[in-house]
Amino acid sequence: MKVLVLGGSGYIGSRLCELLAASGWATPVSASSSRQQAGAKGLRVDTTDPASLRLAVQDMDAVVNCVAGSPRAIAEGAKVLGEVCAKAGCERIVHLSSMAVYGRREGPVQERAPVDQSLGWYARAKCEAERHMASFVERGGTAVMLRPGCVWGPGSQLWVGRIGRCLHARRLGDLGEAGDGWSNLVHVDDVCNAICAALRLPQPAGQVRAYNLAAPDSPRWNDYFVDLALAIGATPVRRISPLQLRVDAWVGAPALKLAQSALARAGRKAAALPDPLPPGLLGLWQRHLRLESEKARSELGVRWTPYAEALQQSAGWYLQAQHHAH
Amino acid sequence: MIVDADTIEMNACLWADVCVVGGGAAGIALALALSGQGLRIVLLESGRLRGHAPTQALYAGEVADERLHSPPDKYRTRRMGGSTAIWGGRCVPFDPFDFDARSQVPDSGWPLSLADLLPFYPQANALAEAGRFSYDAEQALGPNAPPMIRGFASALVTTSSLERFSCPTDFGRRYARRLQLAGDLKVLLGANCTAVRLAAGALAVDEMEVRTLAGRQFRVAVRAAVIATGGLETARLLLASRDVAPAGIGNEHDVVGRYYMCHIAGNVGNLTFSGATRDVRHGYEITPEGVYCRRRLAVAGSEQQRRGLANAVARLHFPRITDPAHRNGVLSGLFLARRLISYEYGKRLNDGTPTTAMLYARHLLNVLADPLDTSAFLAHWVARRTLAQRKFPSVILRNRTNRFSLEVHGDQSPRADSRVTLTGKADALGMPQLRVDWRYSPQDIESIRRTLDLMAQEFERSGTGCLEYDPHTLEEDLLRFGAYGGHHIGTARMGSDPRKSVVDADCRVHSVGNLYVAGSAVFPTSSQANPTLTLIALSLRLGRHLAQRLAPRPLTQVDLKPPAPRPTATVETPKPVVRPPADVAPQPEPQPVAHAEAQP
Numbered sequence: 046m047k048v049l050v051l052g053g054s055g056y057i058g059s060r061l062c063e064l065l066a067a068s069g070w071a072t073p074v075s076a077s078s079s080r081q082q083a084g085a086k087g088l089r090v091d092t093t094d095p096a097s098l099r100l101a102v103q104d105m106d107a108v109v110n111c112v113a114g115s116p117r118a119i120a121e122g123a124k125v126l127g128e129v130c131a132k133a134g135c136e137r138i139v140h141l142s143s144m145a146v147y148g149r150r151e152g153p154v155q156e157r158a159p160v161d162q163s164l165g166w167y168a169r170a171k172c173e174a175e176r177h178m179a180s181f182v183e184r185g186g187t188a189v190m191l192r193p194g195c196v197w198g199p200g201s202q203l204w205v206g207r208i209g210r211c212l213h214a215r216r217l218g219d220l221g222e223a224g225d226g227w228s229n230l231v232h233v234d235d236v237c238n239a240i241c242a243a244l245r246l247p248q249p250a251g252q253v254r255a256y257n258l259a260a261p262d263s264p265r266w267n268d269y270f271v272d273l274a275l276a277i278g279a280t281p282v283r284r285i286s287p288l289q290l291r292v293d294a295w296v297g298a299p300a301l302k303l304a305q306s307a308l309a310r311a312g313r314k315a316a317a318l319p320d321p322l323p324p325g326l327l328g329l330w331q332r333h334l335r336l337e338s339e340k341a342r343s344e345l346g347v348r349w350t351p352y353a354e355a356l357q358q359s360a361g362w363y364l365q366a367q368h369h370a371h
Numbered sequence: 372m373i374v375d376a377d378t379i380e381m382n383a384c385l386w387a388d389v390c391v392v393g394g395g396a397a398g399i400a401l402a403l404a405l406s407g408q409g410l411r412i413v414l415l416e417s418g419r420l421r422g423h424a425p426t427q428a429l430y431a432g433e434v435a436d437e438r439l440h441s442p443p444d445k446y447r448t449r450r451m452g453g454s455t456a457i458w459g460g461r462c463v464p465f466d467p468f469d470f471d472a473r474s475q476v477p478d479s480g481w482p483l484s485l486a487d488l489l490p491f492y493p494q495a496n497a498l499a500e501a502g503r504f505s506y507d508a509e510q511a512l513g514p515n516a517p518p519m520i521r522g523f524a525s526a527l528v529t530t531s532s533l534e535r536f537s538c539p540t541d542f543g544r545r546y547a548r549r550l551q552l553a554g555d556l557k558v559l560l561g562a563n564c565t566a567v568r569l570a571a572g573a574l575a576v577d578e579m580e581v582r583t584l585a586g587r588q589f590r591v592a593v594r595a596a597v598i599a600t601g602g603l604e605t606a607r608l609l610l611a612s613r614d615v616a617p618a619g620i621g622n623e624h625d626v627v628g629r630y631y632m633c634h635i636a637g638n639v640g641n642l643t644f645s646g647a648t649r650d651v652r653h654g655y656e657i658t659p660e661g662v663y664c665r666r667r668l669a670v671a672g673s674e675q676q677r678r679g680l681a682n683a684v685a686r687l688h689f690p691r692i693t694d695p696a697h698r699n700g701v702l703s704g705l706f707l708a709r710r711l712i713s714y715e716y717g718k719r720l721n722d723g724t725p726t727t728a729m730l731y732a733r734h735l736l737n738v739l740a741d742p743l744d745t746s747a748f749l750a751h752w753v754a755r756r757t758l759a760q761r762k763f764p765s766v767i768l769r770n771r772t773n774r775f776s777l778e779v780h781g782d783q784s785p786r787a788d789s790r791v792t793l794t795g796k797a798d799a800l801g802m803p804q805l806r807v808d809w810r811y812s813p814q815d816i817e818s819i820r821r822t823l824d825l826m827a828q829e830f831e832r833s834g835t836g837c838l839e840y841d842p843h844t845l846e847e848d849l850l851r852f853g854a855y856g857g858h859h860i861g862t863a864r865m866g867s868d869p870r871k872s873v874v875d876a877d878c879r880v881h882s883v884g885n886l887y888v889a890g891s892a893v894f895p896t897s898s899q900a901n902p903t904l905t906l907i908a909l910s911l912r913l914g915r916h917l918a919q920r921l922a923p924r925p926l927t928q929v930d931l932k933p934p935a936p937r938p939t940a941t942v943e944t945p946k947p948v949v950r951p952p953a954d955v956a957p958q959p960e961p962q963p964v965a966h967a968e969a970q971p
Binding site: 219275333 | 545548553658659
């Protein structure tokens with residue numbers, strides 16, 4: 046099976062290409078938006094440009110859409126992808142959506158829960174992308190939409206690197222009520238395995254399915270922060286006050302974003318700056334949304350990496366990365 | 372969800388698989404443990420999210436001797452979260468031998484062992500936000516943690532056991548959101564349970580009677596009911612529910628309200644260390660998870676048994692505050708500020724010393740003579756306690772002289788004549804008020820005396836210090852503030868003999884098939900440990916028992932296994948809710964309790 050992986054240089058996409066290449070049954074073709082990211086073997090594809098995408102989709106049996114980035118790349122990209130695949134006769138799309146489509150919903154959430162795009166640009170774009178997948182299916186394709194929680198594991202800058210750095214800087218720790226939400230962490234390999242299963246899922250044409258992806262033993266955010274802090278030696282863990290968090294998010298984050306873009310314009314590396322913790326993150330950490338992922342286990346056969354194992358791998362990667370940086 | 376009881380229709384009958392009375396540490400822990408198991412849970416909480424004076428006044432009552440026991444409306448808060456709104460946060464598990472029948476403690480012995488509670492302690496610790504369940508200094512702080520007293524090594528007196536401190540966590544505030552979001556759980560605020568209604572024959576609970584201060588009245592029909600209203604109110608509700616059982620529920624053998632215990636506690640003696648001041652760690656350490664903890668002195672368990680001692684611990688403490696002879700500016704500052712400190716925390720500043728102008732002047736002089744220490748202390752206090760989320764647990768002074776007193780906290784022997792009873796006076800809801808007659812035994816004081824002697828002997832033997840105390844004033848020193856406030860234990864004690872206990876090892880009232888008690892009322896003995904952590908663990912254990920007994924589906928093996936140790940502090944496993952969200956609309960036919968279960 047020839048599989049085009051859009052966003053193939055990203056965190057999930059690159060790991061997926063590795064796994065597909067080793068699978069024996071699939072030949073992945075990695076595609077990225079820039080020449081630099083695509084590398085020597087990958088394709089350079091602008092997913093919002095139909096012509097560019099049409100070329101890439103030729104002779105593909107399936108497309109995995111791991112595109113991240115701007116609202117346009119997410120929403121418009123999904124629209125173009127659906128149209129191009131329908132025309133080119135590429136019948137199967139596995140689309141990486143997000144738990145953000147459930148918006149402000151709290152409590153246990155199954156796939157049949159209605160979507161809610163009230164949570165900002167990212168949720169809006171992800172909801173719109175899902176609608177484009179639905180219209181692709183109406184034109185005879187089959188689609189699987191995966192809605193992962195927070196994808197972590199070795200190499201995850203978002204949920205391991207950034208969190209670890211903030212724990213060391215004592216900007217994060219035990220957040221009390223502000224960190225009582227469920228983390229819905231899911232190991233990157235589990236997401237990739239779900240994608241592989243979705244690619245081979247016996248599914249009639251004209252059908253779209255959605256699956257939540259979150260390890261059922263993923264803890265609340267506070268527990269994750271404390272566990273990670275202990276594992277990487279960011280101790281003693283601090284209890285962070287709600288006031289400190291708010292100042293960090295509403296004052297610190299905008300300033301850091303500005304500084305980052307200024308550095309980027311000047312052609313300097315922004316890595317030396319502290320990570321911004323935008324207000325949306327604070328909302329995520331206190332949201333008691335629990336992704337129910339039983340359907341992914343029973344229908345896709347995903348076997349969740351145990352939390353303790355994922356934690357150990359992630360902390361190991363973090364410590365190694367820190368070691369190399371110094 | 373959380374709703375106001377005044378929104379419930381007058382005279383309605385709600386229906387619940389489990390009705391929990393009381394939203395304190397026990398009730399909240401239990402409700403959270405029961406949620407997600409396919410049961411409908413109603414939690415009745417008398418108070419609201421904040422304190423409310425008319426509700427608090429429902430706690431008013433009498434004490435036999437005001438010098439021995441604080442009034443019943445002190446050290447307790449009748450509101451969501453219960454007395455966790457004012458607790459100090461000290462968390463200590465019971466020792467293994469606390470559960471044994473010990474000849475030196477009459478009527479001791481639990482029908483369960485520490486091993487029965489161990490699977491639940493880690494989650495109790497997590498709910499209390501006291502970090503990992505690790506109470507050994509070396510294990511919790513690492514092998515390089517400084518000793519309590521350098522050079523002190525004794526097989527008889529240990530310094531390795533820890534106490535840990537909660538934030539202190541106000542359970543009402545901290546877990547409101549979880550309770551609010553649980554679809555199978557209905558928390559009713561302002562809901563006072565005024566009677567437990569037994570079915571004819573008195574073998575099972577039919578309904579719980581509920582009233583609000585605004586005059587609303589309704590009932591909750593139950594499959595099982597749990598009283599989690601604390602050591603004093605539990606006895607009150609059982610004794611006052613006497614329409615079917617004339618002596619009160621569970622009181623066939625006149626045990627309810629008896630064996631009432633607190634702790635024997637006080638500051639005694641002068642302990643002077645001989646080494647350098649830096650060789651003594653009298654304050655708090657911080658664990659890697661960021662939790663304050665502290666070592667204590669204790670006689671080793673085997674030695675307690677061999678010598679016939681009751682369980683007790685001692686902490687290094689500063690001298691008596693009210694006596695200005697300590698010449699410490701911080702302590703004198705506390706004395707001068709005592710009017711600003713709440714009853715519960717200011718008690719030691721009001722120990723009956725006559726307050727003369729001279730006394731004030733001497734304390735003022737202490738403050739003026741010690742400005743650096745006093746201001747350093749104030750700055751630390753404001754930063755680490757007043758403004759901090761995780762609060763520095765108590766006043767710790769810089770060790771300048773190597774002189775301390777010992778703060779003792781010990782087991783008291785259960786006594787049938789130490790008891791709470793109902794008075795002829797009623798509260799605003801018509802519930803009879805309580806009279807508290809707390810008593811202790813000479814052997815409790817004697818046991819502390821021998822404990823202190825053993826400690827003194829070991830300090831002398833090791834050459835590390837010298838402990839002196841006046842045996843003639845020991846009893847006065849230990850009883851200066853009466854029973855240790857806030858620890859209300861034993862009024863519905865657990866045991867296997869219905870003639871000498873109220874509930875069985877499952878916390879079920881012996882004579883009633885579906886009535887349970889959660890909280891320290893069921894402890895048959897008090898231990899050296901503060902009760903909160905253990906009562907939470909016991910509530911979690913009760914939660915598992917009820918879930919198994921009432922489960923609408925057979926539990927899988929996974930459910931039955933005790934939570935396996937994990938790197939995370941919480942052990943909540945998500946369980947699918949197999950019923951739709953709780954709907955507590957009136958139900959014509961509450962499910963009867965199976966007869967087999969209702970047999971006492």
